Amino acid sequence: MSRDPLEEWPSFLRIPLDQALPEARPQGQTLAKHIWWDGEIKNAEDQSIHYYANALHYGTSVFEGIRCYPTPGGPALLRVRDHIVRMTRSAKLYGMALPFNIDELVQGTLEVARRNKAINAYIRPLAYFGEGPIDLKPKKQCRVGVFIATRELGSFLGENALRNGVRATISSWRKFHHTSMPTMAKASGQYANSVLASHEALDRGFDEAILLNQDGTVSSAAGENIFFVRDGVLYTNDESSSIVPGITRDCVIQIARNLDVEVVVKPFTREQMMRSDEVFLTGTAAEVTPVREIDGTELLTGRDTLGAVLQRGYLAAATAKDPNYGSWLTLV
Numbered sequence: 001m002s003r004d005p006l007e008e009w010p011s012f013l014r015i016p017l018d019q020a021l022p023e024a025r026p027q028g029q030t031l032a033k034h035i036w037w038d039g040e041i042k043n044a045e046d047q048s049i050h051y052y053a054n055a056l057h058y059g060t061s062v063f064e065g066i067r068c069y070p071t072p073g074g075p076a077l078l079r080v081r082d083h084i085v086r087m088t089r090s091a092k093l094y095g096m097a098l099p100f101n102i103d104e105l106v107q108g109t110l111e112v113a114r115r116n117k118a119i120n121a122y123i124r125p126l127a128y129f130g131e132g133p134i135d136l137k138p139k140k141q142c143r144v145g146v147f148i149a150t151r152e153l154g155s156f157l158g159e160n161a162l163r164n165g166v167r168a169t170i171s172s173w174r175k176f177h178h179t180s181m182p183t184m185a186k187a188s189g190q191y192a193n194s195v196l197a198s199h200e201a202l203d204r205g206f207d208e209a210i211l212l213n214q215d216g217t218v219s220s221a222a223g224e225n226i227f228f229v230r231d232g233v234l235y236t237n238d239e240s241s242s243i244v245p246g247i248t249r250d251c252v253i254q255i256a257r258n259l260d261v262e263v264v265v266k267p268f269t270r271e272q273m274m275r276s277d278e279v280f281l282t283g284t285a286a287e288v289t290p291v292r293e294i295d296g297t298e299l300l301t302g303r304d305t306l307g308a309v310l311q312r313g314y315l316a317a318a319t320a321k322d323p324n325y326g327s328w329l330t331l332v
């Protein structure tokens, strides 16, 4: 795109940056010094995983992404327990016996955030099948290792993305079906599908890929859930469309319903999405990111859109500026 995005999307020109975003946020993704490694805080740089770890060869790890936000009471984690519960369910689907329970993993996540003095951070708990025989039955003989790593993270798709939206393309790669793999699990091997679609989007000059299901309905973006707005009604799909049912998605549905917005949850087609007024993406990393174009079709963005209202609502909840959602936050 040759035009300056601010010039191109003039509805944002009126928003001072400090009103559009919760705080000044880090630009980079600096890695934190300490890591929670099999139950203990260690120097992150000194840890390594065996080259014959089953997870490296066959994609057998499960993981989460959790955000830490600044709040008036200090840094807080957003829905940390829900993320850890989802990780334990992902592990169960892969026959992985986690050596730590939910409480221990929640405490570990808080501890690693605390030790690293995290403020705007992205925390990555990951459990993997370690070294063992060359075998496709890792649950028999491979040890399970768990770490919780953290890094700084501001706006994932760039500050302009939160304000001005991203350009998305429909991938030629289809989303794998929930009868082939447990799509509700966040397992590393399953992300090869997202990587292929993301690389294709990059090569085509777009910011993000949208994957369709085999039947032509929409699944999700490579790393986010999809919402669209038509005539003031909010639409999204659920696990019957082979999605990871996101925790951000759930936050947005709750915020919308509390604002008396009608929310319709059902499968939708590419055509329904393309004929809509607005499209936005939700995910822990991407937060609530508007889509300003899909393959040449322009969509509404700007501070008066429903997407922008929900983005502000989500960021207000995440930074404890809206007391209605205090139960989502755990102070570090």
Ligand SMILES: Cc1ncc(COP(=O)(O)O)c(C=O)c1O
Residues within 6 Å of the ligand: 065, 194, 220, 221, 222, 223, 224, 225, 243, 244, 245, 246, 247, 248, 249, 282, 283, 284, 285
């Ligand atoms: C494929 C996919 N869908 C959806 C999501 C959104 O999930 P959440 O909002 O829980 O981060 C993610 C991100 O984790 C994802 O990778």
